[in-house]
Amino acid sequence: MGTTQLEAAPEPKYWHLKTVLSEALDSEFAVGEILPNERDLAARFGVARATLRQALEQLELEGRLQRRRGVGTTVAPPRVGVDVSATGHDWPGASGDAWQAVDCVRDAAPAAVADMLETAPDESVHVLRRTRVSHGQPVAAELLYVPAASVPDLTAIDAPSGAARARAVLRELQRLGLDGQDRAVELGSARADDAKELDRLPGAPVLVVTTRYFSEGTTAAVSMATYRADTCRLTFGDTPDVEIHHAPHTQAS
Amino acid sequence: MGTTQLEAAPEPKYWHLKTVLSEALDSEFAVGEILPNERDLAARFGVARATLRQALEQLELEGRLQRRRGVGTTVAPPRVGVDVSATGHDWPGASGDAWQAVDCVRDAAPAAVADMLETAPDESVHVLRRTRVSHGQPVAAELLYVPAASVPDLTAIDAPSGAARARAVLRELQRLGLDGQDRAVELGSARADDAKELDRLPGAPVLVVTTRYFSEGTTAAVSMATYRADTCRLTFGDTPDVEIHHAPHTQAS
DNA sequence: CAGTGGTCTAGACCACAAT
DNA sequence: TTGTGGTCTAGACCACTGT
Secondary structure (H helix, E strand, O other): OOOOOOOOOOOOOHHHHHHHHHHHHHHHHHOOOOOOOHHHHHHHHHOOOHHHHHHHHHHHHHHOEEEEEEOEEEEEOOOOEEHHHHHHOOOOOOOOOOOOEEEEEEOOOOOOHHHHOOOOOOEEEEEEEEEEEOOOEEEEEEEEEEOOHHHOEEEOOOOOOHHHHHHHHHHHHOOOOOOEEEEEEEEOOOHHHHHHOOOOOOEEEEEEEEEEEEEEEEEEEEEEEEEEOOOOEEEOOOOOOOOOOOOOOOOOO | OOOOOOOOOOOOOOHHHHHHHHHHHHHHHOOOOOOOHHHHHHHHOOHHHHHHHHHHHHHHHOEEEEEOOEEEEEEOOHHHHHHEEOOOOOOOOOOOEEEEEEEEEEEEEHHHHHHHHHHOOOEEEEEEEEEEEEOEEEEEEEEEEEEEEOOOOOOOOOOOOOOOHHHHHHHHHHHOOOOOEEEEEEEEEEOOOHHHHHOOOOEEEEEEEEEEEEEEOEEEEEEEEEEEOOEEEEEEOOOOOOOOOOOOOOOOO
């Protein structure tokens, strides 16, 4: 002891912990396996629970762990590749897209969206809610804003709200010519409503994909889709689900 | 008082705090302005410093705040739109791309990268480091992995490492025909080296953009670019830098 | 019910930047 | 040196999930 004490730059404990845990995950745990609880782990490493939690939080952020209140901490499977490419340049709701309509109401769009739609900030638009499921798990929740002007022929026959109404709006959208679209990705934290759809706590990290759909020189619709950042990898090319592993997996049988 | 005490679902303090602060930022602070220090703020809201910090952390994650040790907490400007589209289908280093070569060494690629390159896990490849600057601020750090087989004519004349070597490798890459590329975005946390380039602390949230370059049926190079998640919005369309504001800005004069 | 992760407190000390 | 944010502690209680 004492011979290797050249630590000029003292690494934070939680950072070192994270490294140690990460290596342990690679070599000693299988996907889905549950870890010891936080109090035991903290004791085992000789740190306060808050410090241990700081390390776990980072590992969860990186998609290595999954924590559920009342249940425990489990080793997460590799992130799911979710295709987000603008392949067909299709409208949302085109046949075979990955989304499922949930609801539709009329409401004012948030300022940032009204800005993109070039509508008045208080103008009521159609707000569709859709969800996207992959491998049986919900991966994204979307709010799709459609100005009334984009679906002029929408009949009053359909229900004023609900999933049926949402499908009606999407159907009307298809009648427009789609000139192109435009996409951005940024980090955000889940609002309470999105968190519920995604089976996460409010504030959970999400990747927010904002898409603008152009038709006849104007922005005909805006989609704000929030993907679970812990479980998703957004893919834009033609190779949706290549296995990316962090380390050699334990062999099966 | 007491008439509105119907809170069936008690909101966490830090969540409520975040909302309050967020609204204050919209209405009472200008970009670049410095907030009161954490101890004062915590006292003002009647919470422990750790709780206040939980709220500040979320706001920083959302790009609303910027915190620097020894300096203070400032109101962040809107996120910068950074173009990441695969427009020209060009090789990295093509004339006019946004990157600046920093260094080049030979090293073994990490397992996940070796996998994509279809090289042996311990095979030495060229590892280029580049950085990307936007509006005077570093926004991304990249590691570009190039197998020796992709640049067979690389001469020994050039320096064995350093920026000049990096440019030489890029120059050789241009000679290959580029069949296409393939991109993925996911959330990560900055490694120590990337954090240094990005002027952030290790562990800071980053958007990791993985690009595979295909040539003649094989993966000729792999790029792993880490973008500052707090300050960047990755854009894929043709509208790189539309202003997205969270709320009405205070008027300038 | 018992056990888990989530929230919160009131302190302490450290690393860094500006003065 | 002063003041800032970053790390860390040793507790406490709450909300949720399972049995």
